[in-house]
Amino acid sequence: MNMAEGLIFDIKRYAIHDGPGIRTTVFFKGCPLSCWWCHNPEGQSFSPELMVWPDRCLKCRTCISACPNSAISISNSSIVTERGKCEVCGVCTAKCSANAREIVGKIVSAEEVMAEVEKDREFYGESGGLTASGGEPLAQPVFLHVLLNRCKETGIHTTVDTSGYMERKTLAKxxxxxxxxxxxxxxxxxxxxxxxxxxxxxxxxxxxxxxxKLGKQIIIRFPLIPSVNSTKANISTMCELVSGLRNIRRISVLPYRQLGVDKAKRLGKGVRIFAKPSDRMLDQSLRLIKSYGFAVNVGG
Ligand code: SF4
Ligand code: SF4
Incomplete structure (x- = not known):
């Protein structure tokens, strides 16, 4: 990869939950965190990965003969991929007529991404624009910086959706x-x-x-996961921390929805499943956050 290239796994146009207005969201691939509840597990690895949809498979066995690494076989009438042998070469995905196999993640140039972002410029208005999400966009700081720079040069609003886990100096820049x-x-x-x-x-x-301290505009995102972070003590401690800061007025609560479970299975990754928060738990959490004076919303 050169300086103005990055690894992404998706670009979503007309996004309305990833910041203000209508946005184009670029999903960076790779994250230094490995959250048990991750709803985008395809964004965790810093390399392209093979994703498999067994329910689409026609059992034609084309992929078995196509794989140069003998990583695919049939067992109990199911197509099985030995992940340890797979080199993510993409040969099977090109041969599969059922779209049951896909390589997730590709290297793209800043020009390619900006061409996509520019397509919807007329819909952005004052508030919409580019959102960098992931994965962790700040884990590819040079590529991210190039994209943000191009947006600023052309008057496009920029949002970064982040875990906040990165080197302080780079983040400041x-x-x-x-x-x-x-x-x-x-x-x-x-x-x-x-x-x-x-x-x-x-x-x-x-x-x-x-x-x-730098005066940046920030919205806190709090993923609400029963038995992980849903206690009154955790939410109160978070609110106390944020109350001590100067510029943050809004907390978005993201109730856990089990969205990553099927995707993790398709990637051949281990899966942890949590209960979804009940309406009562969500309501209590929202009221607790509001009691600290924050504007609060669910999602986005
Ligand atoms: S090529 Fe596709 S449809 Fe055919 S067996 Fe392989 S995964 Fe299934
Ligand atoms: S991506 Fe390549 S190595 Fe992996 S299963 Fe498909 S053909 Fe085999």
């Missing part, structure tokens, strides 16, 4: 090109955070304070 951060706060207890996401929440909290 990129922040000058970001109009709005959608900033995840998952849980306040450092040990629980490390257990459930694989990383410490210390740099995430320090980076949030830094962005606030």
């Amino acid at each position: 990129i922040s000058s090109k970001v109009d709005l951060f959608l900033y995840d706060l998952k849980m306040m207890d450092p040990k629980k955070h490390k257990l459930h996401t694989g990383v410490s929440n210390k740099p995430i909290i320090e980076n949030l304070k830094m962005l606030d």
Whole structure:
């Protein structure tokens, strides 16, 4: 990859939940976190991956003979892929007429991405524009910076949807090109955070304070997951932290929806399934957040 190239897994046009107005959302591939509840598990790995849809498969066996690594076989009338042998070459995906196999993730240039973003410029108005999401867009800081720069040069609003986990210096540099951060706060207890996401929440909290000091516009995103971060103590601690900052007035609550479960299975990854929050739990959480004076909404 050269400086102005990045690895992405999707571009979604006419997005209305990824920041203000109508947006084009670019999903960066690769994330330093490995959240147990991730709704975009195809965004975790920093490499392209093979995704398989068994329900679309016609059992024609074309992929078995096509695979140069003998990674595919049939067992109990099902097509089985040995992930350890698969080199993600894409030969089987090209041969499969049922679209039951797909390589997720491709390297794209900033020009290609901007061509997509520019297509909907007339719909953006004052508020809409580009949202960088993922995965973790800040994990590809050079590519992200190039895209944000191009947007700013051409007057397109920029939003970055982030876990906040990155080197402080790099974030500070990129922040000058970001109009709005959608900033995840998952849980306040450092040990629980490390257990459930694989990383410490210390740099995430320090980076949030830094962005606030810089006067950046920030909306907190709180994924509500029963038995993980739904306690009154966790939500109160989060609200107290954010109340101590100067510029943050809104918290978006994202109720866990099991959206990543099927995708993780198609990637051959282990899956953890949590209960969805009940209406009562969601209502109590929203009321608790509001009691701290925040504007609160569900989703987006
Ligand atoms: S080529 Fe596609 S449809 Fe045919 S067996 Fe393989 S996965 Fe199934
Ligand atoms: S991507 Fe390539 S190596 Fe992997 S299963 Fe398909 S043909 Fe085989």
